[in-house]
Amino acid sequence: MEERAEDLEPGITSEGTSEESRHQHKEVKPWYSGGLKDWIFTTDHKKIGILYFFTSFIFFLLAGMMGMLIRYELTNPGIQLPSIAGQEGADLYNYLLTGHGTLMLLWWAVAVWTGAFGNFLIPLMIGAKDVAFPRLNAFSYWVFLGASVMVLLTAIPGNWIKMLWTAYPPFASNPNAGPVAYYSIIILLYGIAATAGSVNFVATIISMRTKGLSFRKMNLFTHTILGANLIQLFGVPSFLGAVTLLFLDRYIGTNFFNPEIGGDPLLYQNIFWFYSHPAVYVMMLPAFGIYSEVIATMSRKPIFGYVSMVLAIYLIALIGFLVWAHHMFAAGIPDWARVLFSYTTILVGVPTGIKIFNWLATMYKGAIRLTAPMLFVLGGLFMFLIGGLTGVLLSMVSANLGLTDSMFVVGHFHYVLGMSVTFAALAGILYWFPKVTGKMYNEKLGVWSFIFAFIGSNIFYFFQTFSGTLGISRRYADYPNILEWVLINQIQTFGSVLLFVGIVLFLINIIVSLRSGQKAPKNPWHSPSLEWSATDTPVMSNNFKKDHIEIHKDWHPYAYYKGYHEHF
């Protein structure tokens, strides 16, 4: 192992002398060195980040395969999926919908940020040796893995959970919904992991910034992770509460949600969406963070209006908690509540508008390098713009009454949470690939995977979004044989195949670059941000050479203009 470390960074081991050098010699191994035992018992934020990344990416691929099976079912009218173990093909479809939704949202769009990207990058960006509670961090990963293994066991036919990730009662108390207890335990484990993680990140970012790194000098990605984890901290308990009450209703005989004995099923929806709506900002905010990082770096410009970008992040996190009832516009809540929530929802457009304009202004008069991460970010912004504008329509209560639970909603959130988040994650993977592995990704494969994914997803989700205006409802295993409806579904499937090819090319890119990528320079993007400028590539296991890194008083993570100092 030590030879490997010297191969990669020959200069470092020669630093220092005698006792001190022996001490340091042990610590300057690259972060990924160490055997299986080391990986299992690790408390290193970088290793835990990568464990999170692999788990989350595998579930992304699995959920993607479920999505392809859903497309297979919908390509033609009729039920195509086979009946398994006495359960109808329609039941398999409902199981796939539940799995696709739960995994894509919780295992991919939330976990990839707070678990993978947050863990690996946040201590590096704020100049810390590790997170505030390293053992809690390891604990949260292994609990998360436990939940993940339980998810895999739901594939056994008798274990199919068929009530969608929302699990609305009283349907959740119906035998047709599948094993509710099993679902509750998965979500509780997930929630324990998420809460432990959010406590850790909030503490780390607030208390472990290196000297001189004020909130006004923090990377926007760090701000978005802080915002996202504050949402988790306040929101997840509400979600866990809803699921626990559901469990008690079903098995202990309490009557929180059961209307037959005086409960109220809409109470569940209120508690559930109080978390689950802000949760979309847990997915979206770090994506915004990545957009900011990549746009500033690739345009060689400081972020335009840094302060308003930061304020917009916390404003979005705050407004996120005031809009949950827009998921219930047609659920029989009072009319005044619908109007009130329509107003608050539509106001979310303001801070997101600020961010879009500021990104454009950041690119203005820049020197824009159209590398693969930048293409993914521009593609993601394009998708976000459509997703945001369709969101405006859905937030208008009068339009919502005609479109709620239609394919328009599905298309809308696939533009935002599907592609905008995924493109940001893929951009982030390529952007920090050299930092993690010490090798460069393959630019050509990166660009081709972007082209396929961008064209495919736009064909797919454009037609999906507007198929709702024709009257096609969501969550349907089958639909009437209307020529338009069949055609529109077949176009979507064509798009989904292109998207699938794009994701496969991306995967090939990662594997090829890991095996035979070019050796990366220390700071391939010439970025003053701490994770690039103050650490080696790949990072050594002690993160920074000194215990306390010092930053110059003029240092800023986005000081990209001509004549900036690379080595603050």
Added chain:
Amino acid sequence: MNQDLISSILDLISKMVFPFLGTTEIIAQPRAYWDNSYTIWLIFSIIFFVGILLVGIYIVIRYRYVKGKNEEGAHIEGNTALEVVWIAIPTILALFLATLSFANFMYQRTLPADALEVKITAFMWGWEIEYPNGKVVSTYFNTEKPFEKDDSEKFYLPVGKKIKVLLSSRDVIHSFYVQPAMITEDAVPGRITYMWFQINKEGEYYAFCREYCGSWHSYMIAVLKVVSEEEFNKWLEQK
């Protein structure tokens, strides 16, 4: 690709994106209020989207990296006046759209006085309708012919008459969506919710269930048979 496929895709796009075009008569209410919200949103969105897209494409092409010529970005950290402008414009637009939506919503939700009142009850997986004179018609899912209904299962309704619906459910939450009228309301067990609609043209229309309710959710449809008032009254008297 053959001509037919292209023209049918173009036809499809115009029907999806501009659903309010093509029909001069409004065949159902309160569809007009939905159309109104949708149209104004569409105009606003297209302007906003195309504007940002063009500016974005221009910036990316004009300021792309060129070795030796354009290697470093300018030093611009912000512009307060510009930011105030583009915070103010979306705020005003958002409040305008929300208020417009509020006005339309009032029409969609205000019950008309001279309406025919029916009670519709949902269950897994079917619907039951009760008319003012006590006549009850039920419709169930049928996996053999999922989207066809026998005449005895169709919900007869008089043409051009406002229908007031009191909704409830016997088991889980369902949702009643009258497709031509673009209006939805959930049927919640233990509660009575309401909606109204009116169909102005004779014919058969679908009403779908829109809240997920298990295995045969997609087969939980009701066929609304809209007939002339005389025919409806004759049908209503039959036992």
